[in-house]
Amino acid sequence: EAQVTQNPRYLITVTGKKLTVTCSQNMNHEYMSWYRQDPGLGLRQIYYSMNVEVTDKGDVPEGYKVSRKEKRNFPLILESPSPNQTSLYFCASRTTGGGLEKLFFGSGTQLSVL
């Protein structure tokens, strides 16, 4: 089954404790992206990657890191989480064939930073 898998689904942590949210896709997609979703603010892009070893900042990259060492994986790293990073996070992937390509989303990671 074609899917984007995120882990964990729920995470509660404390300020300053480094964490990683994993994302993996099994569709051989070149493009992967991280979004955060907050009430009243909608989906905002954090980082994206057009292919292996290529990453770019989205609209709200501060406080986040990413890496793309393999095509299927795109982890999101919070080196020193703060309460304003409490949010619902989504990983997404798609092909880059030009034209409209369907974006596949994971099921989300609800992060709470205390």
Next chain:
Amino acid sequence: QKEVEQDPGPLSVPEGAIVSLNCTYSNSAFQYFMWYRQYSRKGPELLMYTYSSGNKEDGRFTAQVDKSSKYISLFIRDSQPSDSATYLCAMENRDDKIIFGKGTRLHILP
């Protein structure tokens, strides 16, 4: 002016009613227009897409784009309780960047 504007709702309608969801946009470079549906505690899923002005129909759903007015709509006919979800409009420009609306929460009342 924000690039994409969408009324967050919530919008509550009785079962069987016709639902109209709308977005406006300001960037004339957008060339693809999409609607994503997001159920509670799930990721968004692509519902419909179009790349030109006019209507596109798929079952009970119709997507409408008016590029001259920079206005897109999603109509749901014979609405069902299972249609209760958040609907996000999304638009893509020639650089492959997708901009999402904030989403409209829809409740279909049995």
